[in-house]
Amino acid sequence: MNAPAIVPAVKTPNAMEILSQLLEGELAQTEVEISSQMMSNVGLIPDVAHHLVDAGGKRLRPLLTLAAAKMCGAVGKPAIKLAAAVEFIHSATLLHDDVVDGSNLRRGQKAANLIWGDKASVLVGDFLFARAFRMMVATNSLRILEILARTSSVIAEGEVLQLASTSAGTAKRETYFEVISSKTAALFAAATECGAICASADEDTIDAFRIYGQELGMAFQLADDALDYGGITQELGKRVGDDFREGKATFPLIAALEKADDKQNEFWKKVLARKHSDEDLYTALTYIKQTGAIEATLNEAQSRADLAKAALDNLADSDIKQALISLADMVVSRIR
Template structure:
């Protein structure tokens, strides 16, 4: 059985949800772009060159868009929100640089990974530089609560990456442990992006909590779709190679579903390949087993459930163009799989 039919596809030529949100926030986004390039500047040439290789590679900047939209939705915005959105993008970029070193990745956003060009040491150190820049920007907002939100998120993200590293090559990783990992390594920054946008707009109460929930649920949906695509997507649209999770020994939800439903011979197969003992044909068998047990379809259904919760979290917020644009994002995240 293939994946269930997803949401209606975007009409040909029509802008998708991220483009519509970016158009709504065009002035803010342009200012963030200026801030990004100002703050990744350094007399040490490898720093701006390596950082630009990743940051200018065409990422959709969903996380800073959430921060900007959250602030505008609640009547805020301006310089503080723009600095905060830039900080969010730097935290995200830093984690990507570090991830690619840990995962031995060779592609990121459709380009050769930075660590393959400049080396692992330079990638880690430039990631550290971007983390440091993000904290400079947080301090410049003058809001200690914002600093608390994003600094806590940075710690949780690092914990999630260590949790994932500890779970690598463990075929017995449970569904609960997997969800804990993605809640930390992916959803935490989405949640912080939404909450911090509300706080910088002067709305630290129920509205901030709602936007935090929105971000967390959106982040979970985003990662679940990514994990499904790893067993059925195209590198041209993913920006990385299909099968990377499998080759890195990561246990993601499609695999968990297949392992739980499989017989003992199939579980033996999973233990062998996830431990690192793989042949050239094993990825094709893995995909076949996952499809046999509806692993992709079940993962995408879980993504749709989280996307629905993200949209529901917005219901207490003021109705305006920014809320409507944020409400479209969860559908876009799920539509990537179709």
């Protein structure tokens, strides 16, 4: 009697993959735009830019722009330009972040500043910002230009606020939420809001997409900060505990501090004063686990994801809407 044939397991597409499939043609056009806009007669610029942009980024923010535009009508050339501009803003901030943080890894490979130096990374980041603004102008929308210009300023303010709070050794919820709202959620919100504007959506719909993007960005960053204390290098594209090593007071640390006993309090005070060694990471991970700080972080992330989903309630149902709803849950469930 013959043995039964082994049927290979079929991998169920996640929300990102479904969204990419639904927007396959539009995403392909965006990739062409991204590649063409990275060209320069100065060879170092495309070398550094391609190293980061082609390193396996999921194009989440451009996808959000395209999804909003498609749900509101159609994806025209302005939306393609906008999606590429959003990716360039994001990439520019990553190049600058890696210099500020002294990062070793980005998207699972050596950070650009370790290969070409801090000066090249900063200057190529500036180039990407400039190209992003050229593409914004090409949308022929002063409203979009104003939103993304303001967003770029807010992102920079968030970076400075995080730097100042880290230097001061402070760990406050309100400061943390202000930082991630500026550094991460602001660009998510701009991506979805401007995508809807590109498709000439009504004001209620534009506002719904802005709220969706804002809350999705908050959920995304909260989950990412939880991953830093509970993931593995392959999943993160960086070492576990990098936020701890850099002295950043993210939500898991803040949640652990709020439930700390006297002994734990003394440890966190030492850490926040930047008087710690690599060996302290094990202690930090232990205390974070003991106090349930990861679960508290993910619960906060899920609350934000629920707000993102609720923002879409009054919009017409579609495959893209369902993918966006699933995406909000996925950004949290990737660590549970």
